[in-house]
Amino acid sequence: MNSYRKGLKDGLPIGFGYFAVAFSLGIVAANAGLTPFQGFLTSAVMNASAGENAAFIAIRESVPYLEMALITVVSNIRYVLMSFALSQKINPESKLIHRLILGYFLTDEFFALAISQDPYCDPFYSYGAISFASPCWAIGTALGIIMGNILPERIVSALSVALFGMFLAIIIPAAKKSRPITILIIISFISSYVLTRFSGLSVSVITIILTIVVSSLGAILFPTERKS
Amino acid sequence: MKNNIYIYIAVMAVTVYLIRVLPLTIIRKPIRNPFIRDFLYYVPYVTLSVMTFPAIIDSTNNPLAGLAALLLGSYAAYKEMGLFKVTVICCVTVLILEFIF
Numbered sequence: 001m002n003s004y005r006k007g008l009k010d011g012l013p014i015g016f017g018y019f020a021v022a023f024s025l026g027i028v029a030a031n032a033g034l035t036p037f038q039g040f041l042t043s044a045v046m047n048a049s050a051g052e053n054a055a056f057i058a059i060r061e062s063v064p065y066l067e068m069a070l071i072t073v074v075s076n077i078r079y080v081l082m083s084f085a086l087s088q089k090i091n092p093e094s095k096l097i098h099r100l101i102l103g104y105f106l107t108d109e110f111f112a113l114a115i116s117q118d119p120y121c122d123p124f125y126s127y128g129a130i131s132f133a134s135p136c137w138a139i140g141t142a143l144g145i146i147m148g149n150i151l152p153e154r155i156v157s158a159l160s161v162a163l164f165g166m167f168l169a170i171i172i173p174a175a176k177k178s179r180p181i182t183i184l185i186i187i188s189f190i191s192s193y194v195l196t197r198f199s200g201l202s203v204s205v206i207t208i209i210l211t212i213v214v215s216s217l218g219a220i221l222f223p224t225e226r227k228s
Numbered sequence: 229m230k231n232n233i234y235i236y237i238a239v240m241a242v243t244v245y246l247i248r249v250l251p252l253t254i255i256r257k258p259i260r261n262p263f264i265r266d267f268l269y270y271v272p273y274v275t276l277s278v279m280t281f282p283a284i285i286d287s288t289n290n291p292l293a294g295l296a297a298l299l300l301g302s303y304a305a306y307k308e309m310g311l312f313k314v315t316v317i318c319c320v321t322v323l324i325l326e327f328i329f
Contacts, residue, residue, distance in 0.1 A: 013315035038233050045241035055240050062231055065239050072243040078275060079244070083251035085268045092256055099256075103249030108279065113311075115272045157289045158323040161297045164284040165318030167276040168298070172305035174273060181273050188277035196282050207278050214274045219266035 007113070007128020013166055014109045014129060015136035020159030021049055022137045023151065026144015028053055032060035036142040043141040047107050047134065050203060051076040052141075078207050082111045091120040098123040105130045109163065112170040180222035188214050293325040 022043060029039040034056070046052050054075040058068055083106060090099060102114070102123060113129050114121040175182040188210060195206045259265050285294035297318040304314045 010311050013312045017315065034233060038237065042237050042240070045237065046244055048244060051240075051244060055236070059231075059233060059236055065231065065235060068236055068239050069243045072240045073247065076244050076247050079248045080251055081268075081271050081275070083248050084255065085271045087252045087255040088259060088265075088268055090252070092258070096253065099252045100249060103252045104245060106248045106252070108276070111272065112276060153289065154323065154326055157287075157293075157326055158319045160287040161284055161294060161301075161318045161322050162315050164280050164287070165297070165301045165315035166311055167280045168301045168305045168318070169309075169311045169314040171273050171276050171280075172302050173308050176306060176308075181270070184270055184274055185277045188274050189281040192278040193282045196286075203279075203283070207275060210278045211271060211275045214278075215267050215270040218270035218274070219263050222266070223262060224266055224269060 003122045003125040004128040007125040007130075008132055009128075010113055010125075011129030011131070011133040013162060014113075015133035016159065017109070017162030017166060018133050018137040019140040020156060020162060022140025023144040023147075024156060024160075025049065025052055025056070026141045026146075028056045029141060030145045032056040034059070034145060036145045039145045040138045040142040043138040044134075047105055047137060048076055048079075049108075074205070078211060079106055081208075081211055082106060082108075086111060086114055086121070089115055089117070089121045090123070094120075094123065102126055105134060109133070109166060112167065116170055180218060180224075183222075184214055184218045187217070288322050288326065290326050290329060293322045293329075296325055297321045 025043075026036075026039055029042070029052075034042070042052060042055070046055070051072060054071050055068065058071050063071070083103060086102065086106065087099075090102070102110075102121075105126070110126055110129060110133075114126055117125065171181070171185055175185055191210055191214065192206060195201060195210065196203070199206065201209070259268070281298065284298050285291040288294035288297070300321050301314050301318040304317045309317075
């Protein structure tokens with residue numbers, strides 16, 4: 001099970017990053033009145049950072065259940081795009097069960113790992129990463145609720161860039177090989193900065209809009225000539 | 229009115245699972261349309277870029293430490309040092325800079 005072990009290793013930084021983010025998310029959950037077990041359960045079934053943050057705030061505000069469903073759709077809509085993209089990275093021959101499991105654990109980070117493989121994503125590579133990092137997420141949330149502000153702020157600050165380091169490790173090597181990807185990354189950085197600072201839109205809405213607009217731009221300006 | 233947290237969690241869980249798994253299971257064959265193929269090819273890089281910046285400089289106590297992590301992390305990634313090293317370089321950069329300043 002070589003690919004499982006490789007996945008496990010590549011999942012280590014994700015797990016550490018998850019732990020830090022989930023820990024701070026736990027503080028939000030505590031404010032919404034969740035018990036450590038409820039926080040653990042939420043993270044175990046949701047596997048979503050922005051989505052859970054929005055959900056905890058909604059719980060605090062006692063929104064109706066239907067509104068909760070809408071908030072969940074909006075704050076996680078980018079996973080629809082990722083799911084589409086990932087559908088092309090899974091061998092059409094592979095069993096349906098792999099798609100059902102990988103869908104459950106489809107996060108930004110596991111997605112990044114999955115698409116970095118060529119030509120198809122090996123499900124067991126993803127399972128390796130998931131089996132360490134996913135429990136970190138759920139346990140981190142519960143501990144965040146229990147321990148609140150015990151961890152020094154300096155450590156939280158340093159750990160919080162772990163996820164972005166992982167993103168860079170995915171996009172920069174791709175940019176090195178492809179000029180269109182380099183240009184799209186620069187456009188994404190600039191437009192994301194402008195919208196975040198000046199539009200007043202939420203991060204998840206900005207992510208949705210720019211993903212659609214900039215990726216469409218890329219498909220129009222830089223059509224690839226890949227053979228099927 | 230105080231709603232039941234477990235019902236909230238159930239609503240969230242079902243909704244988010246449908247969002248994630250429907251495209252993945254419905255579309256099992258390679259997509260032929262060249263525009264959609266190219267669009268989906270670029271989606272991950274764009275999404276990850278959008279989520280990285282400016283979030284990386286907003287997540288640290290000192291924005292300059294986040295910027296330094298972005299630059300050093302990008303350099304390390306350019307040298308293809310791999311996930312773990314790049315991540316550690318980013319974290320250590322922030323830790324050291326915020327310790328000094």
